[in-house]
Amino acid sequence: MFETLFPLGAAHYLLGGVLIGLAVSLAYVSTGLVTGMSTLFSSVWSFFSSLDFFQEARIKGSRQWRLVLAAGLILGAALWLMTLGGGKPLTTVVTWWQLLIGGFIAGFGARLSNGCTSGHGICGLASLQVPSLAAVVAFLTTAMVTAHVVAVLGGA
Amino acid sequence: MKPVSLIAILMCGILFGFGLSLATMIKPEVVLSFLRFQDFGLMLVLGGAASVTALTYQIVPRLLKKPLFEPIFGRHSAALNRQTIGGAALFGIGWGISGVCPGPAIAGLGAGNWQLLFAVAGMLAGAYAQGWLASRPPHRPAQPAPSAR
Numbered sequence: 001m002f003e004t005l006f007p008l009g010a011a012h013y014l015l016g017g018v019l020i021g022l023a024v025s026l027a028y029v030s031t032g033l034v035t036g037m038s039t040l041f042s043s044v045w046s047f048f049s050s051l052d053f054f055q056e057a058r059i060k061g062s063r064q065w066r067l068v069l070a071a072g073l074i075l076g077a078a079l080w081l082m083t084l085g086g087g088k089p090l091t092t093v094v095t096w097w098q099l100l101i102g103g104f105i106a107g108f109g110a111r112l113s114n115g116c117t118s119g120h121g122i123c124g125l126a127s128l129q130v131p132s133l134a135a136v137v138a139f140l141t142t143a144m145v146t147a148h149v150v151a152v153l154g155g156a
Numbered sequence: 157m158k159p160v161s162l163i164a165i166l167m168c169g170i171l172f173g174f175g176l177s178l179a180t181m182i183k184p185e186v187v188l189s190f191l192r193f194q195d196f197g198l199m200l201v202l203g204g205a206a207s208v209t210a211l212t213y214q215i216v217p218r219l220l221k222k223p224l225f226e227p228i229f230g231r232h233s234a235a236l237n238r239q240t241i242g243g244a245a246l247f248g249i250g251w252g253i254s255g256v257c258p259g260p261a262i263a264g265l266g267a268g269n270w271q272l273l274f275a276v277a278g279m280l281a282g283a284y285a286q287g288w289l290a291s292r293p294p295h296r297p298a299q300p301a302p303s304a305r
Contacts, residue, residue, distance in 0.1 A: 005196045008180075013197035016179025017204025023171035024205065025212035030164035031157075032223035034232045035172070037258035041283035053287040065157055065165050070262050072169015077266030079170065080177035089268025094184040094255055096274045102254025103261065103278020104285075106247050110258060111286040113243025115234060117257040120244065121202055123232040126209035131234035138241050139248030146252025147191035155253070156188075 024122060033065065034127075036119025037073075038110035040066040094156040109139075161225045173263040175205075182264035182272075184255030191252055250282070 006013070027035045043063035045054040054060065081087060092099075110116040113135055115124055120139075124132020179201045180186045190198035217229050234240055251257050256264075256275040264272040 007195055008197065010197065010200055013179050013200035014204050016175045017201035018208055019175030019178060020172055020205035021208025023168045023175060024209045026171065027165055027168035028212055029216055030224045031161045031226045032229040034230045035168060041258065041279045042287055045284055045287060051287055051291040053290040065162060068162050068165045069169040072166045073173035073259065073263040074266035076170035076173025077177045077182060077263040080174045081267045085177060085267060090183065090264065091269060092184050092271050096271065099254050099256060099271060099274035100278045102250045103256060103275035104282040106250025106254065106257060107279030107282025108286050109243045109246025109250055111283045113240050113247055116247060118259050122205045122209055124234055125206040126213050127232045129232060129234050131236040131240050134236060135240055135244035138244040139251065142245045142248030143252035144191050146249045147188050150253055151192055
């Protein structure tokens with residue numbers, strides 16, 4: 001049963017999840033900020049675009065700390081690679097067009113929904129928000145259906 | 157924002173990126189294997205992260221009047237409407253195609269997976285499209301066409 005659910009083991013998943021929770025907690029205790037990731041992709045456009053949406057205070061005003069957060073993500077993953085990760089850079093078998101098209105749809109949808117797996121999934125669920133729970137159920141459902149369809153069509 | 161706050165956010169990012177990597181969420185294959193019911197580990201990651209965060213969100217505002225370095229505790233606010241649910245459904249479709257969501261797309265670059273730049277480029281373009289649509293003036297009902305007489 002356990003091997004069926006978690007063929008690669010469970011400890012690293014749980015420990016990684018707890019570390020992510022501690023990271024979000026650290027940001028909250030120190031700054032009060034709610035650290036979803038998808039808003040970064042809107043707020044960087046405030047540097048380049050004069051469209052009203054990107055110049056709104058909640059988008060433009062948060063770009064500095066969101067960029068710092070992104071830099072931290074990259075550093076943290078690099079730290080993992082150099083320690084527990086074995087030092088060999090990762091690659092993926094997922095095709096470039098899956099990454100590009102999937103990225104576009106996911107980026108558009110997350111911003112329309114104002115949250116992604118971190119914003120709705122971690123921060124939203126943790127603040128016991130019903131709309132976020134509904135969003136999580138919606139994206140898990142469509143993601144599972146889509147991933148199965150892509151597999152049937154021969155995608156990675 | 158105060159430098160000390162930005163340092164705290166940087167530490168948060170490092171811990172977040174390390175956790176995502178340890179949990180192998182920066183590997184699109186692992187995410188896709190969850191979505192295809194082959195490995196349920198992602199539930200442990202999400203459950204672990206949300207549980208720890210929930211404790212913090214519930215307890216900390218009762219212990220502290222304000223965050224250590226900034227004046228107010230923020231709040232994740234979401235409305236139950238078509239945009240939230242429809243956007244999430246779309247997000248899931250993109251996630252199911254690529255196996256990549258925003259956090260891992262960025263963190264994975266730090267683990268040397270440059271292919272994820274395709275996902276980052278896609279997300280930037282998608283976010284631009286959403287912002288462009290949101291910036292258009294509100295739709296007004298079409299005026300009846302003047303009759304050409």
